[in-house]
Amino acid sequence: MDAFxxxxxxxxxxxxxxxxxxxxxxxARAALRGRGLKPISISLAKQNRKTAAQSEEGSQAVKSKISxxxxxxxxxxxxxxxxxxxxxxxxxxxxAQQFDRSxxxxxxxxxxxxxxxxxxxxxxxxxxxxxxxxxxxxxxxAAETSGQLAPILERLADDMEASQAIRRKITAAIVYPIxxxxxAILVVAIMMVAxxxxxxxxxENFGQELPWLTRAVIAASGFLQAHGxxxxxxxxxxxxxxxxxxxxxxxxxxxxxVLLKLPLAGKLIRSINAARFSRTMSGLLASGTPALNAMExxxxxxxxxxxxxxxxxxxxxxxxxxxxxxxxxQDGVFPPLVxxxxxxxxxxxxxxxMFSRSADYLExxxxxxxxxxxxxxxxxxxxxxAGVVLLIIxxxxxxxxxxxSLIV
Numbered sequence: 001m002d003a004f005x006x007x008x009x010x011x012x013x014x015x016x017x018x019x020x021x022x023x024x025x026x027x028a029r030a031a032l033r034g035r036g037l038k039p040i041s042i043s044l045a046k047q048n049r050k051t052a053a054q055s056e057e058g059s060q061a062v063k064s065k066i067s068x069x070x071x072x073x074x075x076x077x078x079x080x081x082x083x084x085x086x087x088x089x090x091x092x093x094x095x096a097q098q099f100d101r102s103x104x105x106x107x108x109x110x111x112x113x114x115x116x117x118x119x120x121x122x123x124x125x126x127x128x129x130x131x132x133x134x135x136x137x138x139x140x141x142a143a144e145t146s147g148q149l150a151p152i153l154e155r156l157a158d159d160m161e162a163s164q165a166i167r168r169k170i171t172a173a174i175v176y177p178i179x180x181x182x183x184a185i186l187v188v189a190i191m192m193v194a195x196x197x198x199x200x201x202x203x204e205n206f207g208q209e210l211p212w213l214t215r216a217v218i219a220a221s222g223f224l225q226a227h228g229x230x231x232x233x234x235x236x237x238x239x240x241x242x243x244x245x246x247x248x249x250x251x252x253x254x255x256x257x258v259l260l261k262l263p264l265a266g267k268l269i270r271s272i273n274a275a276r277f278s279r280t281m282s283g284l285l286a287s288g289t290p291a292l293n294a295m296e297x298x299x300x301x302x303x304x305x306x307x308x309x310x311x312x313x314x315x316x317x318x319x320x321x322x323x324x325x326x327x328x329x330q331d332g333v334f335p336p337l338v339x340x341x342x343x344x345x346x347x348x349x350x351x352x353x354m355f356s357r358s359a360d361y362l363e364x365x366x367x368x369x370x371x372x373x374x375x376x377x378x379x380x381x382x383x384x385x386a387g388v389v390l391l392i393i394x395x396x397x398x399x400x401x402x403x404x405s406l407i408v
Contacts, residue, residue, distance in 0.1 A: 089115050
């Protein structure tokens with residue numbers, strides 16, 4: 001369906017302007033007459049959007065343009081205005097004005113047009129070309145049913161901001177050591193390829209056997225000179241092949257299983273995914289979603305496939321009457337503390353609050369780990385680089401010291 005801008009006259013001869021969705025201009029006129037309006041002019045809206053069902057390609061294009069930051073900011077603004085008692089259509093209009101150069105502006109105006117035509121907010125968001133994730137619209141739909149739209153939008157904004165903070169910490173934890181490592185490797189490679197050969201050439205007429213450390217460094221330097229480009233090519237080919245293999249679900253699932261078994265990284269991955277799942281479950285349960293439906297929706301927030309499979313298996317068991325905590329415990333991929341806290345929530349009748357506390361604990365644990373990790377990583381890399389450089393310098397100076405001892 002397309003969006004049409006219209007100018008019409010109502011029964012009191014007052015001019016009305018707005019947007020209506022219809023398949024054709026003729027259908028738009030019929031819809032206006034059905035509302036008791038006499039259309040004067042109808043034109044295709046400038047910011048027209050196709051629904052996701054009509055154009056999957058357009059849906060993906062829009063999704064890629066809307067940043068997580070813009071969606072979070074829009075959600076926070078909507079929560080504040082709706083909590084203040086503003087009508088939804090006015091809230092959407094005011095929020096849209098905060099985005100001058102972002103596609104979020106047009107998407108919010110499109111949603112507003114749908115709402116003004118009588119559509120529910122969740123339905124209008126689903127029709128916005130994939131801008132709002134399925135989990136997002138599911139929580140909005142549950143909030144509309146329970147009459148808690150403002151609190152759920154507030155919770156969504158909190159969760160999205162927490163997700164942004166975690167994403168930034170993960171990026172820092174990954175990018176920072178990679179950059180330091182690349183700098184260290186480049187420094188060592190330059191010394192081995194450019195510096196060592198020039199210095200070693202001075203030892204050709206030494207007439208004595210060189211120290212073992214010097215011979216080792218000379219051999220490593222010669223190997224890098226002869227095969228350095230080949231090694232880089234093989235490394236690039238391996239990375240490309242690995243990324244290509246990750247596109248296949250079977251290889252990706254096996255790789256994710258391997259990651260969960262790693263001593264330190266496995267625990268970290270398990271905690272991050274469990275925190276994301278718990279945070280989503282807390283929001284869905286708070287919006288009035290039944291536990292089973294919440295699990296079926298929240299499992300898509302899990303990036304690790306074995307953990308997602310575990311929740312799928314748990315859903316089947318919960319459907320058969322098993323408690324949520326017991327169902328999640330059986331596959332053994334969720335942290336025991338989370339399972340125990342969920343069991344406590346089931347006993348007290350407040351499982352949503354326990355999911356929230358689990359997420360808080362896991363996120364706090366993750367932040368502590370990242371802080372310690374980043375604090376220790378920089379000096380460790382510097383010490384390692386300094387050690388390698390000292391070895392190279394020692395290999396260069398050992399023959400000189402030996403020559404001086406022979407002269408004396």
